[in-house]
Amino acid sequence: xxxxxxxxxxxxxxxxxxxxxxxxxxxxxxxxxxxxxxxxxxxxxxxxxxxxxxxxxxxxxxxxxxxxxxxxxxxxxxxxxxxxxxxxxxxxxxxxxxxxxxxxxxxxxxxxxxxxxxxxxxxxxxxxxxxxxxxxxxxxxxxxxxxxxxxxxxxxxxxxxxxxxxxxxxxxxxxxxxxxxxxxxxxxxxxxxxxxxxxxxxxxxxxxxxxxxxxxxxxxxxxxxxxxxxxxxxxxxxxxxxxxxx
Amino acid sequence: xxxxxxxxxxxxxxxxxxxxxxxxxxxxxxxxxxxxxxxxxxxxxxxxxxxxxxxxxxxxxxxxxxxxxxxxxxxxxxxxxxxxxxxxxxxxxxxxxxxxxxxxxxxxxxxxxxxxxxxxxxxxxxxxxxxxxxxxxxxxxxxxxxxxxxxxxxxxxxxxxxxxxxxxxxxxxxxxxxxxxxxxxxxxxxxxxxxxxxxxxxxxxxxxxxxxxxxxxxxxxxxxxxxxxxxxxxxxxxxxxxxxxxxxxxxxxxxxxxxxx
Numbered sequence: 001x002x003x004x005x006x007x008x009x010x011x012x013x014x015x016x017x018x019x020x021x022x023x024x025x026x027x028x029x030x031x032x033x034x035x036x037x038x039x040x041x042x043x044x045x046x047x048x049x050x051x052x053x054x055x056x057x058x059x060x061x062x063x064x065x066x067x068x069x070x071x072x073x074x075x076x077x078x079x080x081x082x083x084x085x086x087x088x089x090x091x092x093x094x095x096x097x098x099x100x101x102x103x104x105x106x107x108x109x110x111x112x113x114x115x116x117x118x119x120x121x122x123x124x125x126x127x128x129x130x131x132x133x134x135x136x137x138x139x140x141x142x143x144x145x146x147x148x149x150x151x152x153x154x155x156x157x158x159x160x161x162x163x164x165x166x167x168x169x170x171x172x173x174x175x176x177x178x179x180x181x182x183x184x185x186x187x188x189x190x191x192x193x194x195x196x197x198x199x200x201x202x203x204x205x206x207x208x209x210x211x212x213x214x215x216x217x218x219x220x221x222x223x224x225x226x227x228x229x230x231x232x233x234x235x236x237x238x239x240x241x242x243x244x245x246x
Numbered sequence: 247x248x249x250x251x252x253x254x255x256x257x258x259x260x261x262x263x264x265x266x267x268x269x270x271x272x273x274x275x276x277x278x279x280x281x282x283x284x285x286x287x288x289x290x291x292x293x294x295x296x297x298x299x300x301x302x303x304x305x306x307x308x309x310x311x312x313x314x315x316x317x318x319x320x321x322x323x324x325x326x327x328x329x330x331x332x333x334x335x336x337x338x339x340x341x342x343x344x345x346x347x348x349x350x351x352x353x354x355x356x357x358x359x360x361x362x363x364x365x366x367x368x369x370x371x372x373x374x375x376x377x378x379x380x381x382x383x384x385x386x387x388x389x390x391x392x393x394x395x396x397x398x399x400x401x402x403x404x405x406x407x408x409x410x411x412x413x414x415x416x417x418x419x420x421x422x423x424x425x426x427x428x429x430x431x432x433x434x435x436x437x438x439x440x441x442x443x444x445x446x447x448x449x450x451x452x453x454x455x456x457x458x459x460x461x462x463x464x465x466x467x468x469x470x471x472x473x474x475x476x477x478x479x480x481x482x483x484x485x486x487x488x489x490x491x492x493x494x495x496x497x498x499x500x501x502x503x504x505x506x507x
Contacts, residue, residue: 060401063401063404063405064404065401065404065405080405082401082402082405084399084401084402087398087399087402088398088399088400088401089278089397089398089399090398092277092278092280093278093394093397093398093455094449094452094453094454094455094457094458095394095398095454095455096453096454096455099394099454099455099456100398102391103391103394103395103398104395104402104406105391108388108389108390108391108392109387109388109390109391134454136453136454137398152402
């Protein structure tokens with residue numbers, strides 16, 4: 001694979017993100033409480049937890065979409081690409097893939113040539129052909145939309161990618177290749193990746209750090225050390241017990 | 247028919263077409279954001295503004311513009327503060343203004359305020375309306391990418407610091423000003439409809455946002471031009487004639503509706 005992106009440079013020592021005592025409240029409802037963790041450049045951090053544990057809320061706080069208490073400190077020059085679970089509104093819009101991707105351009109109109117070249121290049125790197133550009137977002141399959149959202153996120157060369165439950169609603173074969181794609185992006189571009197997942201298999205295979213979340217931080221560290229059977233039971237309850245084979 | 251009347255008619259036609267161009271471009275966002283009903287109700291806010299302006303001897307268009315922009319700011323503010331959809335906010339707050347407006351506007355002016363009178367548009371009105379409508383159109387085009395992004399994915403917009411709130415506020419203000427511009431032409435009651443009809447008709451023919459915008463403004467201009475010509479020829483009231491033309495366009499577009507999922 002040709003690869004003219006920057007490799008992980010190792011030049012940046014120290015954390016790319018530090019979070020201290022992060023709390024988020026919606027009205028009187030406590031959604032996140034006193035979360036602290038840090039992430040180094042080039043890490044793959046998996047964030048796991050049951051439904052309603054506050055995983056997506058944590059992402060939104062990290063990007064600055066919602067108000068919070070505590071401290072979120074990104075490295076100063078960091079560029080973040082965000083891949084949401086879905087788009088809130090595609091049905092009534094006739095937006096094509098091309099039109100959608102152009103919306104990330106800084107130019108409000110004209111001067112699209114360079115940006116289109118970048119779009120074509122990034123589509124290729126997520127495994128989509130440029131035929132998809134003229135198709136409407138609402139006619140894409142779940143897996144195609146996912147890749148288009150990833151393309152959006154990696155346009156403009158971010159240092160960090162935040163993936164919100166990248167596999168929700170994608171079939172198993174698609175799921176596997178999405179994670180291989182993530183791994184490629186991580187290896188080829190030295191991206192720091194945050195991924196929300198509910199699948200512990202994914203955590204063991206792809207992440208070098210894990211944050212278990214259920215309003216509070218339940219565990220944090222390398223998956224094999226942090227994710228003890230006891231932790232998993234605490235996180236998901238006994239019914240969802242998962243036994244990891246070594 | 248002498249030359250002077252023809253020149254004046256041409257100016258009236260042009261003011262109508264320019265207003266319709268801006269309205270039908272803005273209308274795409276009204277339809278996409280599902281605030282068609284809201285846009286109709288918001289246009290009623292113009293009426294008390296016009297009533298007050300008439301009482302104080304100002305141009306009613308100015309009174310309407312002030313009230314509409316204030317209403318747009320109020321909608322934006324309330325929507326930001328609550329999670330209610332725009333429909334319910336606008337419906338709750340502004341339907342009452344129609345009643346107040348009817349009380350404020352003198353009887354002889356009421357019909358014209360509600361339905362406009364294109365043929366009473368003066369030379370100086372036209373010279374005001376045409377450039378203002380052109381400016382509103384240009385500003386909307388400039389805003390359109392940010393606005394589209396803020397509708398399709400507010401989180402993504404926020405994540406690249408594209409300020410979706412500001413884009414939406416800009417849209418509401420342009421929308422309000424455009425209604426004010428159209429009041430002399432086809433009246434406050436029908437201006438809301440002019441913003442929606444070209445876009446809903448265009449949607450049935452469109453295959454992308456770009457085609458949606460293009461077809462909508464073509465329809466907007468055609469609806470206005472045909473409506474005015476029909477009104478002149480048959481001596482109809484122009485406002486209703488324009489709107490009925492728009493509805494005809496919409497009904498014809500239904501015949502071309504692509505398969506629904």
